[in-house]
Amino acid sequence: MMMLNQILAIAQKDLKIFLKDPGALVLMFLQPLMFIVVMSYALASLFEPGEERIQLLAVNEDHGHQAAAILRQLDALDAFQGETAWQGQPLTRAAAEQLIVDGQRNLAIIFPPNFSRALEQDLATAQPITARILLIADPATPAQLTEPLLGTLRGLIERRLFTAMIPKGLDFVFAQLSPQTPAEQRQNFKAQAEQAVSNSLLGGDKPLVEVERITPAGMRVEQLPNTFQQNVPGYTIYGIFWIVSLLASSVLQERREGTFRRMLTAPLSRAVMLIGKLTPYYLINLAQLAIMLGASSLLFGMSLGYSPIGLIVVSLIAAASATGLGVLIAAIAHTEAQVGGLTILLLLTMSALGGCFVPRFLMPEWLRTLGLLTPQAWALEAYQDLLVRGYGLLEVLPKVGALAAFALAFFGIGVWRFRFE
Amino acid sequence: MIEINGLVKRYGDRLAVDHLSCSVRAGEVFGLLGPNGAGKTTTISILATLLPFDEGEVTIGGYDLRREAERVKPLIGLVPQELALYPTLSAWDNLAFFGRIYGLRGSRLRERIAAVLDLVGLRDRAGDAVRTFSGGMKRRLNLAAGLIHQPRVLFLDEPTVGVDPQSRNFIFEHVARLKAEGVSIIYTTHYMEEAERLCDRVAIMDAGRILALGTVKELLDLLGGGVIYAGLDAEALEALLPHVRSLPRVKAASLQDGRLKIEAHEVRTALLELIELSNAQHLPLRSLAVLEPNLESVFLHLTGKRLRD
Numbered sequence: 240m241m242m243l244n245q246i247l248a249i250a251q252k253d254l255k256i257f258l259k260d261p262g263a264l265v266l267m268f269l270q271p272l273m274f275i276v277v278m279s280y281a282l283a284s285l286f287e288p289g290e291e292r293i294q295l296l297a298v299n300e301d302h303g304h305q306a307a308a309i310l311r312q313l314d315a316l317d318a319f320q321g322e323t324a325w326q327g328q329p330l331t332r333a334a335a336e337q338l339i340v341d342g343q344r345n346l347a348i349i350f351p352p353n354f355s356r357a358l359e360q361d362l363a364t365a366q367p368i369t370a371r372i373l374l375i376a377d378p379a380t381p382a383q384l385t386e387p388l389l390g391t392l393r394g395l396i397e398r399r400l401f402t403a404m405i406p407k408g409l410d411f412v413f414a415q416l417s418p419q420t421p422a423e424q425r426q427n428f429k430a431q432a433e434q435a436v437s438n439s440l441l442g443g444d445k446p447l448v449e450v451e452r453i454t455p456a457g458m459r460v461e462q463l464p465n466t467f468q469q470n471v472p473g474y475t476i477y478g479i480f481w482i483v484s485l486l487a488s489s490v491l492q493e494r495r496e497g498t499f500r501r502m503l504t505a506p507l508s509r510a511v512m513l514i515g516k517l518t519p520y521y522l523i524n525l526a527q528l529a530i531m532l533g534a535s536s537l538l539f540g541m542s543l544g545y546s547p548i549g550l551i552v553v554s555l556i557a558a559a560s561a562t563g564l565g566v567l568i569a570a571i572a573h574t575e576a577q578v579g580g581l582t583i584l585l586l587l588t589m590s591a592l593g594g595c596f597v598p599r600f601l602m603p604e605w606l607r608t609l610g611l612l613t614p615q616a617w618a619l620e621a622y623q624d625l626l627v628r629g630y631g632l633l634e635v636l637p638k639v640g641a642l643a644a645f646a647l648a649f650f651g652i653g654v655w656r657f658r659f660e
Numbered sequence: 661m662i663e664i665n666g667l668v669k670r671y672g673d674r675l676a677v678d679h680l681s682c683s684v685r686a687g688e689v690f691g692l693l694g695p696n697g698a699g700k701t702t703t704i705s706i707l708a709t710l711l712p713f714d715e716g717e718v719t720i721g722g723y724d725l726r727r728e729a730e731r732v733k734p735l736i737g738l739v740p741q742e743l744a745l746y747p748t749l750s751a752w753d754n755l756a757f758f759g760r761i762y763g764l765r766g767s768r769l770r771e772r773i774a775a776v777l778d779l780v781g782l783r784d785r786a787g788d789a790v791r792t793f794s795g796g797m798k799r800r801l802n803l804a805a806g807l808i809h810q811p812r813v814l815f816l817d818e819p820t821v822g823v824d825p826q827s828r829n830f831i832f833e834h835v836a837r838l839k840a841e842g843v844s845i846i847y848t849t850h851y852m853e854e855a856e857r858l859c860d861r862v863a864i865m866d867a868g869r870i871l872a873l874g875t876v877k878e879l880l881d882l883l884g885g886g887v888i889y890a891g892l893d894a895e896a897l898e899a900l901l902p903h904v905r906s907l908p909r910v911k912a913a914s915l916q917d918g919r920l921k922i923e924a925h926e927v928r929t930a931l932l933e934l935i936e937l938s939n940a941q942h943l944p945l946r947s948l949a950v951l952e953p954n955l956e957s958v959f960l961h962l963t964g965k966r967l968r969d
Contacts (some may be wrong), residue, residue, distance in 0.1 A: 497744035501805070504708045505761045506733040642848070 265580030277591040280606050292320035298336040303355020306426040309395045336455040345380045346601045350595045356503040358403040372450045396448050458628045462466050467541035472594040472622035475531040476615050479524050484582040486520045486565030499659040525559035544625040549632035553621045556642045558570035558616040563649030570656035589613040614645040661686045661844040668715035676702045678868035681776045684844050691859030699868035700848040704815045708738045736933040737811030741818045743798045747791035751801050762809035776804040796827025816847045852955035880953045883961050886927030890920040891947030900943050907933045
């Protein structure tokens with residue numbers, strides 16, 4: 240009985256300590272809860288078809304009805320949501336490409352004017368009509384998404400071809416056959432008909448309809464991005480923001496140990512103290528970026544894009560926003576527990592919202608908008624512009640501006656609220 | 661070296677330092693003695709330019725603390741209560757850092773580091789991380805960091821808290837050496853023995869005010885030969901009081917907290933006289949307490965509280 244009481248006393252004491260520690264509560268409950276909410280919404284389109292459908296711009300230039308039929312079938316699959324108009328206007332290829340360039344959408348499908356004619360052409364024609372469907376995709380769109388879409392499209396097209404071509408083939412055969420036709424010649428005609436249908440359906444030497452993935456006009460992409468270009472920016476940005484924890488803990492330690500107090504008695508200004516304190520953390524951030532991007536380039540052959548100056552500018556500003564967030568947390572947190580709780584809660588939530596773990600275009604519209612309130616989203620977009628979309632400094636300047644605004648806001652509030660003692 | 665006139669520091673409605681005035685001469689060890697919360701650390705924080713003050717005037721080395729704090733800073737050194745050091749850095753690196761923020765560089769910096777490490781007896785541990793040091797060694801390094809730039813005024817805020825006797829003696833010896841070199845030292849403590857041993861003059865503080873200021877001898881004289889507290893029955897107290905006042909060795913007598921408080925010129929003789937008187941008057945003593953003349957009893961005499969309360 241005595242032993243049980245002792246066990247209970249120890250357990251009760253530890254529970255009390257745990258419940259009085261806000262950092263531990265955040266770490267154990269709020270952090271996983273936030274992560275569950277954000278990631279579940281972010282990944283809803285992949286796991287629950289129909290719940291959050293992937294938006295697909297559809298430009299239908301087809302003069303017949305075959306493209307419309309494919310779009311209806313695509314819609315009926317519940318995985319994709321075709322958008323044939325934008326703000327009340329029918330979509331054109333130029334408008335669709337611009338929407339991808341602007342980052343509003345990631346995918347567009349263009350049906351050419353002769354699509355129905357290619358499917359419905361007479362098999363006896365000497366010059367077969369061929370059509371090319373274009374899938375315009377933001378290069379930042381992962382292959383896990385584009386490849387299933389291409390497969391789906393090819394399947395639907397083959398089905399349309401099959402239903403359009405079989406009657407044509409039979410017509411061809413029956414037109415050629417007559418009771419007077421010798422058996423040998425009849426076999427010949429049948430073989431020709433089979434060859435014609437097979438070529439159309441299965442590709443043959445030159446398929447009548449091709450689907451090609453391209454990138455929007457204005458993006459300089461010589462080859463589609465590999466896994467490193469897709470993943471390195473997101474995880475690198477996730478990594479650099481952990482400087483928040485390092486910086487805030489160090490500030491707290493200086494306050495607790497009294498070293499700030501000792502420095503304050505020396506002939507140096509508070510501004511000098513703060514700049515001196517922040518500089519190494521900013522440099523650590525820059526070193527992180529240089530090592531992550533450099534190692535990915537040297538070891539794994541990841542392309543660093545075409546704008547070294549753009550990469551430098553984005554890195555300088557991204558590091559500033561991460562260090563700035565560190566100052567802010569250091570200013571508002573009073574205990575190690577608060578630093579731990581705030582850091583984990585903020586960084587995981589912001590990184591998830593910013594698209595570091597899951598591409599933002601897979602998220603519902605409201606979550607995408609919410610993501611714009613994180614520096615991670617702007618930093619990721621800027622890096623993807625440079626590394627994946629082949630843009631230069633000028634094109635990323637608006638994103639650099641947004642990142643700089645975050646850095647200024649973090650530093651401004653952080654320095655205002657900063658206490659050395 | 662330090663002149664303080666009417667210094668006031670408020671935290672909201674609370675007076676942390678209440679019209680404090682005193683001066684400290686060059687080469688003087690000036691003790692601030694008082695319990696926790698007396699205002700010692702607040703006073704030191706103001707003098708060390710860490711805290712603004714609300715009223716009064718302070719000059720250090722002839723510079724006005726309010727207007728010329730930047731000129732005051734190179735003159736002062738602070739050895740705070742807490743171990744204000746970087747535990748993962750070596751002793752040398754800690755001193756190099758604090759030296760550099762005072763503008764020391766190159767060979768001058770190296771000379772100063774070596775000198776203060778010698779002073780505190782840590783030369784052979786210069787390269788070791790501070791976290792591997794004992795509590796006493798850390799205290800000595802804490803002192804060395806406050807001396808790296810050769811300040812003319814040194815604030816030692818409870819420098820012996822948690823220190824082993826050997827390191828405590830070490831610190832005492834260095835305080836004496838610094839005093840001999842002409843450094844003015846303000847030394848806060850709630851250990852009366854330290855104040856008695858080290859300080860030329862002592863200010864006894866309570867609730868932000870200086871209750872008494874003088875040499876240790878002058879303060880002990882406030883108490884005379886000592887104080888006797890005698891417990892008697894309530895009626896007996898009133899009856900005995902006039903007789904006690906007439907005793908030749910008694911300086912003053914009063915009732916305090918249900919006891920008879922007797923300030924004596926010569927405490928042992930007065931005690932014998934008191935016992936004889938109570939026997940003669942048939943007013944038996946229920947309890948007796950004798951306060952020998954020391955700073956602790958002076959503080960108790962002045963405030964009715966113990967230093968460690």
